[in-house]
Amino acid sequence: MDYFSASSMVASGLLLQFVMLTGAQAVVWHWCYALLLGTLYAAHVGYLAFFHFDYGYNMAVNVAVGALYTAVWLIWCLKHRKERVYVWKCAVVVLATSGLLALELLDFSPIWWTFDAHSLWHLSTVPLPLLWYSFLMDDASYKPTTKKGV
Numbered sequence: 444m445d446y447f448s449a450s451s452m453v454a455s456g457l458l459l460q461f462v463m464l465t466g467a468q469a470v471v472w473h474w475c476y477a478l479l480l481g482t483l484y485a486a487h488v489g490y491l492a493f494f495h496f497d498y499g500y501n502m503a504v505n506v507a508v509g510a511l512y513t514a515v516w517l518i519w520c521l522k523h524r525k526e527r528v529y530v531w532k533c534a535v536v537v538l539a540t541s542g543l544l545a546l547e548l549l550d551f552s553p554i555w556w557t558f559d560a561h562s563l564w565h566l567s568t569v570p571l572p573l574l575w576y577s578f579l580m581d582d583a584s585y586k587p588t589t590k591k592g593v
Contacts, residue, residue: 532578
């Protein structure tokens with residue numbers, strides 16, 4: 444179940460990213476993209492649940508989709524870094540998540556027979572949603588300035 448939840452988080456992140464980047468008016472495109480992602484997610488989970496649960500395949504899919512998600516956000520941050528001073532928050536969350544992913548991918552013996560890589564992954568990602576929420580609130584409040592006559 445944890446693996447399916449992780450895949451759903453990655454897919455929903457891609458959907459919300461697409462909605463944010465395309466704007467509120469592109470409702471038909473949002474539905475088409477949601478249908479595509481939903482279909483791909485259902486096929487992925489269906490394969491794992493009913494045919495062959497392959498941990499390596501599941502991780503490869505999640506890492507590949509996560510890499511796409513990271514690349515799109517970092518490009519967005521670079522593009523908007525001058526007019527939106529708060530984009531550093533997005534960049535920090537995306538880069539921190541990518542860096543901390545090593546705890547999820549590289550397993551090691553528990554420290555003090557208690558803290559394994561997976562538990563440290565979950566612990567280290569706790570503060571990230573707070574910074575992400577701050578970024579989302581700043582971006583929702585952003586009002587672009589237009590230069591007249593330019």
